[in-house]
Amino acid sequence: MENKAHALVAGVFVLVMTALLAGLAWGLTRDRKTYDLYEITTRDAVSGLAEQAPVRFRGVPVGQVASIGFDPQARGQVRILLSVERGAPVSTATFATIATQGVTGLGFIQLDEEAAQAATAQPLAPNDDQPPRIPLRPGFLDKLKTQGEVILDQFEQASTRFNQLLGDGNQKAFTQTLDSLNRLALKLDRQVDPALVSLRRGTDAIGSAAGEFGKVAQRLNEKNGAVDRLTAGTEALAQSAEGFNAVTLPRLNRAADELTRGARQVYRTANLLGDNPRSLIFGAGPAAAGPGEPGFAPPDAAERPVSTGD
Secondary structure: OOOHHHHHHHHHHHHHHHHHHHHHHHHHHOOOOOOOEEEEEEOOOOOOOOOEEEEEEEEEEEOOOOOOOOOOOOOOOOOEEEEEEEOOOOOOOOOEEEEEEOOEEEEEEEEOOOOOOOOOOOOOOOOOOOOOOOOEEOOOOHHHHHHHHHHHHHHHHHHHHHHHHHHHHHHHHHHHHHHHHHHHHHHHHHHHHHHHHHHHHHHHHHHHHHHHHHHHHHHHOOOHHHHHHHHHHHHHHHHHHHHHHHHHHHHHHHHHHHHHHHHHHHHHHHHHHHHEEEEHHHOOOOOOOOOOOOOOOOOOOOOOOOOOOO
16 A cells, blocks of 8 residues: 555656646746737738748737638638737838748748838727738739749740741841852952052051151251251341341431421421511511510500400
8 A cells, every 4th residue: 555655646746747847838938928910811822921930020020920711701812810919010001021031931921111101100900800901012022923924925025036037038038148248248358458558558658758757857956957047047136136126226216306306497487488478588587676675666556456345
């Protein structure tokens, strides 16, 4: 009986310790945050996205994917429920995209805001019974897929046109064009060779003329050459002009002054002859007596000017 009692005590002890450890682990791992539900709907594929996938707002973890399934209100539409912690800045300007994590290819939900509407956006009121809907926009892979299809279509069209361009008829015309270009190139080659020879001769002639011109310039610039002589002649001419100005101009000025005085004398003589022509024969005669001199006679009253009484 004693062995059975010890075994029973040991079993109870193990069960109690196990329960305590489980409670401790649950308490340590328990998330005490409050979460709100939001939903996303799309008709596109959500490959790579799974439940418990992280939800990030501009790269900051704010929750996880609660469930993925079909929308009962719209056939063929995928409905994704997001469990987002309360306090995350989810507003009417928030939108979602499906992104991938590095090289693993695992999907997660990336939340972001429209910059133009962020200032006037209102917070989304949580409601777990009818979760608010966040619009889903195409991600990078979706855009790449769409653009890849467009590029493939354009490449296919270009290939079709290239094949049409290289058809039998166009190949023949293309071959004829190449033959014509070949013949034209041969003709140009025959005509260009003489032209090149003439051009080379002209270049040689220009080079010779340039050499002769250099020699002439060198001779002109030599000491006691034409340039030095021309400079010396110019200097001598300048000195002669300075000597002419220093000697001749004063004499010309004196001659002009004497000519002016003579002209004045001739002018006075002409005036005298005009007033008294007899003076040319009898001379000027004695000068009339002035007032206060002997022989002065006043003019007659009749000769005086008569006052008008103004």
